[in-house]
Amino acid sequence: MVISPVHYIALPxxxxxxxxxxxxxNKDLARIxxxxxxxxxxxxxxxxxxxxxxxxxxxxxxIAGWRPPWGINLVFSPFTGFLASMxxxxxxxxxxxxxxxxxxxxxxxxxxxxxxxxxLITGATGIVLTGDIFNLFVFLEITAISAYSxxxxxxxxxxxxxxxxxxxxxxxxxxxxxxxxxLLYTQVGTLNMAEIALKxxxxxxxxxxxxxxxxxxxxxxxxxxxxxxxxxxxVYTQAPGPIGAIFAGMVVKAGIYGLIRVVFxxxxxxxxxxxxxxxxxxxxxxxxxxxxxxxxLKRMLAYSSIGQMGLVVVAFGIGTHESVFxxxxxxxxxxxxxxxxxLSGTYLVYNSTEKTLDDVDGIGKYLPFTSFLFALGSLAxxxxxxxxxxxxxxxxxxxxxxxxLMAVIAIILVVxxxxxxxxxxxIHRIYFRERTSTIxxxxxxxxxxxxxxxxxxxxxxxGVYPDLISGLIERATTDLLDKQSYIQSVLSVGLK
Amino acid sequence: MxxxxxxxxxxxxxxxxxxxxxxxxxxxxxxxxxxxxxxxxSPVDLKVSNAxxxxxxxxxxxxxxxxxxxxxLAATGLGSIMYRRKQKGEKEARAxxxxxxxxxxxxxxxxxxxxxxxxxVFIHGHxxxxxxxxxxxIIATASLxxxxxxxxxxxxxxxxxxxxxxxxxxxxxxxxxxxxxxRTFLENFLPSGELNDLLSGGIIGxxxxxxxxxxxxxxxxxxxxxxxxxxxxxQKEN
Numbered sequence: 239m240v241i242s243p244v245h246y247i248a249l250p251x252x253x254x255x256x257x258x259x260x261x262x263x264n265k266d267l268a269r270i271x272x273x274x275x276x277x278x279x280x281x282x283x284x285x286x287x288x289x290x291x292x293x294x295x296x297x298x299x300x301i302a303g304w305r306p307p308w309g310i311n312l313v314f315s316p317f318t319g320f321l322a323s324m325x326x327x328x329x330x331x332x333x334x335x336x337x338x339x340x341x342x343x344x345x346x347x348x349x350x351x352x353x354x355x356x357x358l359i360t361g362a363t364g365i366v367l368t369g370d371i372f373n374l375f376v377f378l379e380i381t382a383i384s385a386y387s388x389x390x391x392x393x394x395x396x397x398x399x400x401x402x403x404x405x406x407x408x409x410x411x412x413x414x415x416x417x418x419x420x421l422l423y424t425q426v427g428t429l430n431m432a433e434i435a436l437k438x439x440x441x442x443x444x445x446x447x448x449x450x451x452x453x454x455x456x457x458x459x460x461x462x463x464x465x466x467x468x469x470x471x472x473v474y475t476q477a478p479g480p481i482g483a484i485f486a487g488m489v490v491k492a493g494i495y496g497l498i499r500v501v502f503x504x505x506x507x508x509x510x511x512x513x514x515x516x517x518x519x520x521x522x523x524x525x526x527x528x529x530x531x532x533x534x535l536k537r538m539l540a541y542s543s544i545g546q547m548g549l550v551v552v553a554f555g556i557g558t559h560e561s562v563f564x565x566x567x568x569x570x571x572x573x574x575x576x577x578x579x580x581l582s583g584t585y586l587v588y589n590s591t592e593k594t595l596d597d598v599d600g601i602g603k604y605l606p607f608t609s610f611l612f613a614l615g616s617l618a619x620x621x622x623x624x625x626x627x628x629x630x631x632x633x634x635x636x637x638x639x640x641x642x643l644m645a646v647i648a649i650i651l652v653v654x655x656x657x658x659x660x661x662x663x664x665i666h667r668i669y670f671r672e673r674t675s676t677i678x679x680x681x682x683x684x685x686x687x688x689x690x691x692x693x694x695x696x697x698x699x700x701g702v703y704p705d706l707i708s709g710l711i712e713r714a715t716t717d718l719l720d721k722q723s724y725i726q727s728v729l730s731v732g733l734k
Numbered sequence: 735m736x737x738x739x740x741x742x743x744x745x746x747x748x749x750x751x752x753x754x755x756x757x758x759x760x761x762x763x764x765x766x767x768x769x770x771x772x773x774x775x776s777p778v779d780l781k782v783s784n785a786x787x788x789x790x791x792x793x794x795x796x797x798x799x800x801x802x803x804x805x806x807l808a809a810t811g812l813g814s815i816m817y818r819r820k821q822k823g824e825k826e827a828r829a830x831x832x833x834x835x836x837x838x839x840x841x842x843x844x845x846x847x848x849x850x851x852x853x854x855v856f857i858h859g860h861x862x863x864x865x866x867x868x869x870x871x872i873i874a875t876a877s878l879x880x881x882x883x884x885x886x887x888x889x890x891x892x893x894x895x896x897x898x899x900x901x902x903x904x905x906x907x908x909x910x911x912x913x914x915x916x917r918t919f920l921e922n923f924l925p926s927g928e929l930n931d932l933l934s935g936g937i938i939g940x941x942x943x944x945x946x947x948x949x950x951x952x953x954x955x956x957x958x959x960x961x962x963x964x965x966x967x968x969q970k971e972n
Binding site: 258299372379390398401426427444451 | 740747754758768772792796800803807808811817896898899900906913918921922
C-alpha cells in the first residue's frame, strides 16, 4: 500500500473500532495500539514531508474516486502537513506519558480513554488536512465529542460542570459553523474550499459579511478568542493532565487553523485582518492579567494558553510574510512548550485535590526532575533565550516593527513582563520556599519522564539552533499565503 | 454585568444577521451547484436510484465514515461518564414495576415487525428513502420497547460490542480495499449492476448495511446505559 495522507484518518478510525475487540483478548492491547498508530503516523509524516519539500509540490488526495469539487479531497501541503506532522508526533509523545498515568483506573475505563484520546488527535489532524469545508465540520464534531467526554473523564462534580459548559458553548460554535457552511453553499454551490475561494469574488458582499461573522464567532470559540473563551479555563483545569496538553497543543491549534483558513483562503477580504489584531491584543491582555490573579496552577496555565493564542492571532492579523512566519513558529513553540508545562505541572500537583499554587511550595527538593523541566518550560514560554520561545517572540516583534505597529509591540512587551511575573512566582515557590503541604508526592513513571525529556530537548534544540525548524516554517508560510497555487493544485488534480 | 452585556450584544448581532441572511436566500429555485451533478450522474454512473444515498455513501462517503465515528464516540463517551463498578448481587432491573399485560403482549407482536422494518429500510437504502442511520434507529426503538415492557429483559453488552466493532471495521476495510486496489480510499470497486436492482450500486449497499448494524447496536447500547443508571435502586445507593 502506498503511503498517502488518508492514512492519518483511516488508520486511527480502524484502530478505534478494533480497540474494543482487542481489549477482550488482552487488556494491554487497548493501550498499546494507539501508540503504534501514532508512531506509524509520525513515520509517514517524515516520509510525506520529505516528499513534498524535495519535489516542491503539494499532495492532493481524492477520496472515493470523485475529483474536486464533486468528492472530498485531502490536501497535504507544507502548511497543513507541518501541522499534521506536529500533531502526530506530539500525540505520540503524550501517549508515552499517558501509558502508566493513573494505574488505578479500571481497564474498561482505560480502553474508552484511549479510544477518545486517539480520536481527539485524529479529529484535529482531519480539520487540518481536509480540503472540504463540510468535511472540516465533521472532524470538528469528532474533536468536540471526544473533548467533552474526556473533560468529564474523572466523573467528579467540577469535571461534569466544566464538560457541560464546554458542551453548551461548543455546540453553539458548531451550529454557527454549520449555518455558515449552509449559507456559503447557497451562494457558491460547492463545498470544496478551493472552488469556494475561486467563486468568492462574485458573492454578494452582504452575504459574505454574514458568513464571515458566523465563521469568525464559531471558530473564535474553538480558538479561545476573547470574549468567547469562557469554557477553556474550567476545561483545562478539570480534564486529565495529558488531555490538557492535547487541548493546548492540538485542539486549539485546529480552531486557529479553521479561522486562518477561512480568512486567508476562502475569503478575499483584507479588511478583516486589523480586526484579528485588535481581538488578539484584547485576548492577550485580558488573559494574562487574569492569569496573574490565579491561585491554581492549571488555571494559570490555561489563561496563559489563551494569552498565547491571542499572540498567534495578532501575528496572523498583521498579515505580512514575516508575521505569518512568526505566527506559525509561535504555534509550534506553544504546542511543545505548553504541552510540556501541562505534562510536568500535572505531576507537581498530582495528588492534590485543590491543585493550588501553595501545593508546589518547596517541591524542587522532592521532585527535582519534574520541577526542573517545569522551570525550563516557564523560561521558554516567556521568551527567554536560549529557548525556543525566544525566537518566535523576536520574529513577531521584528515583523510588527516592519509595519510600524508600535502599539502592538508595546502591548506584547508589557504582557511579556506580566507573564514573567506569574511564571517566576511559581519558580520562586518551587525552589525558594519551604514545603508546608503534607500531600503525598507522586514520582513520575519512566515513560512520563522520557516524554517530558523529549519535549525539553526539542525546546532547547530549537532554541539554540532555530534553523532546525525555520526552513519548514518558511515553506509553510509561503504555502499559506499563496492562495492561487492552492486553488490550482486542488482543482487540477485528476485531470488528464 | 459587563460579561452579560457582551454576550447579549454578540448574540443579537449574530441573530439579526442570521435571520436576515437566510430570508434573502430564494426558496425552491433551480441553481447552479454540485447537487445538480449528483442528481444527473448517480442513476447513470452508479446505478443508484436514491440520489441522497449516492451522495451520503459514495460521493461524500468520507463524511459518513466521520459521522459514524461521531456516534461511536458519543456512545463511548457516554459509557465512560456513566461507568460504575458492578457490585455483587446487583439486580439488573430497570423499571420499578412490571408494565401491564397489554403492553407486554403488544410489544411481543410489534418487536419482530419493527426489526423487520428496520432491516428492510437499511437493506433498501440505495433504492428507497431511508438507509443505514434510519434503519438502525428503528431497530434501536424495538429494543427500547422491550426494555420498557419487561423488567428482566437483558441486553448482552458483549454482543453489542462485537456487532459495533465488526460493522465499523467492515466500513473502514471497504475503504482500504479501494485504496489497495490501486485507486482511492472508499472507491467503488464492485460492478454497479442494474438500476433498481437490489444488488446494485457496488459497495453502497454493503456500507449501508454495516452502518445499519452499527447504528442499531450503538443506540441500543446508549439506551441501555442510560436506563441502567437511572434505576431507582441506583439512586438510593447514592
